Amino acid sequence: MADFERAMPHTDPTTRGLHVGCGAALLNLRVAVTHHGWQPTTTLLPDPGTPRLLATVRLDPAPPQAPPMPEAELGDLYPAVHHRHTSRYPFADQEMPPYLRDTLIQAAHHEDATLTFPAEQHLRNVLDLIRDAEGYNRMDDERDAETRHWTRDSKTDAPTDGIPDYAFGPRRRGGAAATRDFAGRSALPGRPVANFEGHPQIALLSTEDDGPVDWLRAGQALERVLLVATRRELVAAFATQALEWPDLRWLLREPISGTGHVQMVIRLGYGPQGPKTPRRPVHEVLTFGG
Template sequence: MFIQALDDTLVTHLVADAVTAPSMHNAQPWYFDYARHSRTFTLSLDLERAMPRADPTTRGMHLGCGAALLNLRVAAAHAGHQTRTTLLPDPHAPALLAAMRLDDSHEHMDESLPGLYPAIHDRHTSRFPFSERQIPENVRAALTAAAAGEGAQLTFLTTPHRETVLDLIMNAEGYNRMDAPREEEQRRWTHGTSSEEPTAGVPDYAFGPVKRGGSAPTRDFAGRRTVPGRAYADFERCPQLASLSTTSDGPADWLRAGQALERVLLLGTLQGLASSFATQAVEWPDLRWILRDPVSGTGHVHMILRLGYGPRGPRTPRRPVDQVLTIKP
């Protein structure tokens, strides 16, 4: 069967959709290539955006790239294309994370993907207070199933495990403040609105207010700095937290977890949920293992999600597509 070559404009639009994904400190550690002759996208790590202090194994970078890969799959499905995705296609090139071929005759389209597309540009990390309104059980079940569809487990935390996790996050935040090189690394990825590099990192308008009260975990990207005019606010007393984990803990698992994370976030956005991340404890190996489900004791936690009803947060900058995409013959 003859298949017409994909228009370069559509290729660019697909990648523009992909890069709306979240990434650690909004570093956007991805690079895409598209080969016209094989109708194949490849996704690679941009190691110049690594964070050796907070993410020495590059697990966090893989999560962000996995989220971008899920967005690419969603965008392609929305445009009417079947896709076949291979993780880590070359064992001799560990920075090459995935290959996604369009219109593979052996593949069937995931019918649930196109419906997620409207959320791609609406999903934004929210570092603002949420209401105390509880997420309905049917929505929780749908989010759990979404993660399972990508090979990961989403578990909503209950007391007392939630209290343990909150304590670990608070301890990790303290560790971060006492680690000067880590604090400096974070500072590299935060900036004021008038920064000379507004295409990546977390701008001060997205820091959210300073937490005055409440138990919700927040990450203060201001660090030891004072942001003029920044407001104070009370956060949730009983935050709704969920852990995202996989049974194993290698690069392929990290990519699956990233895809599961983004599928959960997109579905949650369609359900009217806001979201943010609490990764502080995950970034410290001696704390990360304690985050596991206390009942099963299995699984490797990659993310703690805070979900609820509230403002979705502002858009954060993205690198121009021409900086992250190469189209080849």
């Protein structure tokens, strides 16, 4: 179920991002169900009259023999659900091997999405668009206020959800990596400054169409890519700024052969794991019925 009271009307007016996030949670549920020996049967947007109901998952007995790939792989990703955390730190300038890129591309494909790694001029364009959008966000009072609402001062605020300041990572001194500074216009005393990677590895996650069902599929593909990456000792962060401006989002596509709609921009690489961040209490998000 979507909680539209937690939507971000300025940053995410269509609730596309909210759907992507719920899709990621849905993939984690499918992983856990498969890990515990059941077969999840998922229906997206099962009731048009109830827009809050994003998906249903029926737990069926697992077949006597292992289900066909790729569904059988889901249970293997279960440990990564607990280990994956966004890392907003500098990554090493170490290129991931081609076979690993192919593995991540296949993970997205299993969820009806496309993962691409822009190169050369397209990559430079993507990085420029992200930096432009970061600047636009800082100049927009309403978006800046929305960001401040969903960030926390760990010294004074209660440990609820949102992004605590200890998870912001260092402020970027140099490097080409596209980062998002959740401090916004604020200056955090004692926050370190660091050089980020000079050759960032950016992936674009796209879907053929651009409606609520596609956003949910994108969220599942995103989480599957992230869990596979975690299992392969990669770390990841997000650079969603340009996605939040419709004119810039359209320009993220490959200018000549690009098709579909970009749903997520992912920064991947080798580096330190990000810290754990707060989550809502289970009783607020999960209800057991008779």
